Amino acid sequence: MSNHLFDAIRKGIRPEASFIETAPGQRWTYGDMLALSARFAGALTKLGVKPGDRVAVQVEKSPEALMLYLACVRAGAVYLPLNTAYTLAELDYFIGDAEPRLVVCAPGAKEGLQSIAVPKGAVVETMDDNGGGSLIDLARSEPDSFDDVSRGADDLAAILYTSGTTGRSKGAMLSHDNLLSNAATLRDYWRFTSDDKLIHALPIFHTHGLFVASNVILLAGASMVFLPKFDAEQVLALMPKATCMMGVPTFYVRLIQSSALTKERTANMRLFISGSAPLLAETHRQFEAMTGHRILERYGMTETNMNTSNPYEGERVAGTVGFPLPGVSLRVSDPEDGKPVPDGETGMIEVSGPNVFKGYWRMPEKTAAEFRADGFFITGDLGMVDKAGYVHIVGRGKDLVISGGYNIYPKEVETEIDQLPGVFESAVIGVPHPDFGEGVTAVVVRKPGETVEEKDILAALQERLARYKQPKRVIFVPDLPRNTMGKVQKNVLRETYGKLFEPVS
Ligand code: MCA
Numbered sequence: 001m002s003n004h005l006f007d008a009i010r011k012g013i014r015p016e017a018s019f020i021e022t023a024p025g026q027r028w029t030y031g032d033m034l035a036l037s038a039r040f041a042g043a044l045t046k047l048g049v050k051p052g053d054r055v056a057v058q059v060e061k062s063p064e065a066l067m068l069y070l071a072c073v074r075a076g077a078v079y080l081p082l083n084t085a086y087t088l089a090e091l092d093y094f095i096g097d098a099e100p101r102l103v104v105c106a107p108g109a110k111e112g113l114q115s116i117a118v119p120k121g122a123v124v125e126t127m128d129d130n131g132g133g134s135l136i137d138l139a140r141s142e143p144d145s146f147d148d149v150s151r152g153a154d155d156l157a158a159i160l161y162t163s164g165t166t167g168r169s170k171g172a173m174l175s176h177d178n179l180l181s182n183a184a185t186l187r188d189y190w191r192f193t194s195d196d197k198l199i200h201a202l203p204i205f206h207t208h209g210l211f212v213a214s215n216v217i218l219l220a221g222a223s224m225v226f227l228p229k230f231d232a233e234q235v236l237a238l239m240p241k242a243t244c245m246m247g248v249p250t251f252y253v254r255l256i257q258s259s260a261l262t263k264e265r266t267a268n269m270r271l272f273i274s275g276s277a278p279l280l281a282e283t284h285r286q287f288e289a290m291t292g293h294r295i296l297e298r299y300g301m302t303e304t305n306m307n308t309s310n311p312y313e314g315e316r317v318a319g320t321v322g323f324p325l326p327g328v329s330l331r332v333s334d335p336e337d338g339k340p341v342p343d344g345e346t347g348m349i350e351v352s353g354p355n356v357f358k359g360y361w362r363m364p365e366k367t368a369a370e371f372r373a374d375g376f377f378i379t380g381d382l383g384m385v386d387k388a389g390y391v392h393i394v395g396r397g398k399d400l401v402i403s404g405g406y407n408i409y410p411k412e413v414e415t416e417i418d419q420l421p422g423v424f425e426s427a428v429i430g431v432p433h434p435d436f437g438e439g440v441t442a443v444v445v446r447k448p449g450e451t452v453e454e455k456d457i458l459a460a461l462q463e464r465l466a467r468y469k470q471p472k473r474v475i476f477v478p479d480l481p482r483n484t485m486g487k488v489q490k491n492v493l494r495e496t497y498g499k500l501f502e503p504v505s
Pocket residue numbers: 201202203206207208209229230248250251275276277299300301302305403404405406436467468469
């Protein structure tokens with residue numbers, strides 16, 4: 001039997017080689033990975049998870065949580081990671097839409113999750129970030145070998161919810177080959193080998209930390225230091241023993257504020273990679289001045305995995321996302337009619353290749369609307385290709401805010417705010433933020449005679465929206481600016497409030 005993704009991971013494994021270390025000094029070898037993922041796969045099977053069933057997971061980051069992802073791959077299940085910041089109101093939608101067979105959550109969240117998941121036909125098990133929980137107990141009595149379920153290249157390995165280009169959160173369906181082909185390309189493009197040790201400080205419920213970081217390490221037989229979250233001083237302390245790091249721009253913004261970031265401190269590091277949001281050219285330059293390293297910026301999406309990357313050798317140009325990866329075709333088209341625009345002109349970025357997802361879960365019309373007839377996926381990002389072939393992202397055609405690498409879909413926040421007492425209407429925008437890149441900002445119009453205040457709105461959103469989606473500021477205005485068609489001019493709002501988060505000097 002063959003399992004497209006896991007067979008590739010298995011190939012070349014040295015069981016005694018280190019796979020994961022934690023800061024307190026615990027260590028999991030590749031042999032441990034094989035045994036533990038087998039035990040979890042056995043437990044999933046006992047719980048009735050069949051090939052193709054979804055397994056929704058909302059747990060804190062831990063080596064065991066990563067083994068659970070691998071167990072799903074081995075058991076032929078579809079892994080569905082969920083941001084730990086999601087509220088029950090948000091989870092209700094994901095679980096209703098994905099209809100998982102099994103939900104795995106933190107022990108403290110079990111009761112709440114049972115109330116929404118059990119009526120929808122799911123079983124709920126728990127896992128904490130310290131090797132405990134009911135799923136771990138079940139796995140303990142399972143054998144440490146497992147007959148991997150046969151899965152082909154096009155079978156689903158994961159569904160990741162994303163705001164996509166329009167509308168409500170949609171489940172991006174990613175196949176075994178979407179994940180494998182992209183990870184193999186990145187391993188080779190970025191020269192990962194078994195000698196590498198990655199500082200892994202990203203969450204593992206999104207493409208960046210889960211697939212880009214973890215799958216690349218697995219395919220290279222390399223190792224990683226697994227940190228529960230990003231802490232600049234801790235990361236700096238680890239650098240002399242590591243070789244590379246992947247991060248969102250906020251990581252780099254925070255690192256350059258530390259006087260401990262020096263050439264000596266980073267002497268053992270061979271590669272710093274940035275993605276998920278635009279890295280300011282200024283951050284790139286400052287990082288180079290302090291360390292001598294040029295950050296390698298790449299560009300991707302949940303739906304497409306990674307599309308472009310600056311070169312490993314050759315010029316890493318600040319403010320660009322480099323070249324289309326081998327096997328990925330990228331073109332820039334007129335957003336209206338889809339006709340290609342000449343190099344140097346701005347248009348909609350479209351991509352195709354083995355990296356591009358299989359469509360949105362149970363949304364054939366939405367899927368069809370995002371693809372051109374010849375199979376290119378319309379990213380919603382505006383860009384241009386310069387004379388040397390470097391891709392520049394110059395804006396977003398989609399109404400999206402990216403804060404610290406997390407995507408926020410303004411419509412979702414506006415819908416929540418518009419329902420609140422005293423609110424007539426709202427517009428949510430992202431404005432430059434020194435730490436998060438963009439800060440979520442709500443511009444609100446009160447109903448006549450109403451006195452609703454910023455604190456009332458923020459308090460009401462606590463239970464409704466994940467913390468990172470909640471506005472950092474709420475501003476009240478008598479009216480929203482509109483064009484002649486009646487559409488809210490968010491560009492005007494972004495300009496008006498562009499300096500909102502600038503430090504007052
Ligand atoms: C935390 N907060 C945030 C964010 N993170 N608010 C806005 N945006 C955020 N990203 C809230 C916290 O709840 C807290 O609220 C306050 O802001 C300050 O928290 P702080 O301790 O400073 O935050 P942190 O815990 O240090 O987290 C910041 C972070 C983290 C390290 C940048 O957000 C992070 O790890 N981001 C990575 C996201 C990621 O992996 N994206 C990849 C998506 P309060 O104190 O008021 O309670 S995949 C993707 O985009 C594609 C495929 C791609 O190309 O990679």
